[in-house]
Amino acid sequence: AQRVTQPEKLLSVFKGAPVELKCNYSYSGSPELFWYVQYSRQRLQLLLRHISRESIKGFTADLNKGETSFHLKKPFAQEEDSAMYYCALGTYNTDKLIFGTGTRLQVFP
């Protein structure tokens, strides 16, 4: 079965602290992994995709097929990073996304 697990509903850190939002997936095929972010009163938007291997707004995520994980990391959190973060699993040649339940990141000043 295809599944995405985000174990933390809420993650609270102070500005400047490192952040790691966990994501584990279950999929028998070759996965496509994404991180989406939803800032307050804004629409859901793509933050990262694993095939791009890029850093966006200081965030990075590495796909670990052995541990079936795609954790999102940032070395120094900023207040503007406060948002809802969703990990999503895509399947080959379709647009169907399976989302995790999301983690709310709160960054305090």
Place this chain on the structure above:
Amino acid sequence: KAGVTQTPRYLIKTRGQQVTLSCSPISGHRSVSWYQQTPGQGLQFLFEYFSETQRNKGNFPGRFSGRQFSNSRSEMNVSTLELGDSALYLCASSLRGTSGENTQYFGPGTRLTVL
């Protein structure tokens, strides 16, 4: 380019009624997907359309249906509304099928309340 648009933004219906939601994808995008977002179940995939054909369907009852038009605009319909259908319905579009690019761009959603 204009983003994905959804109409209406808010809708209030009563149990037993039916509702039609509309989605206009980004110009040039031919793939449209729909998701239901609720506090209890989170984001759940409803369907995916490409070139007027449904390519994928989520685990929802037959009361939920959709279609896509030749201009890539899409509609979804929910018949015989139930209280549990109250949710934010999100539409997303992508270029997939033309270049393989599958980044999905989401609309603002339609907030459906069933009384």
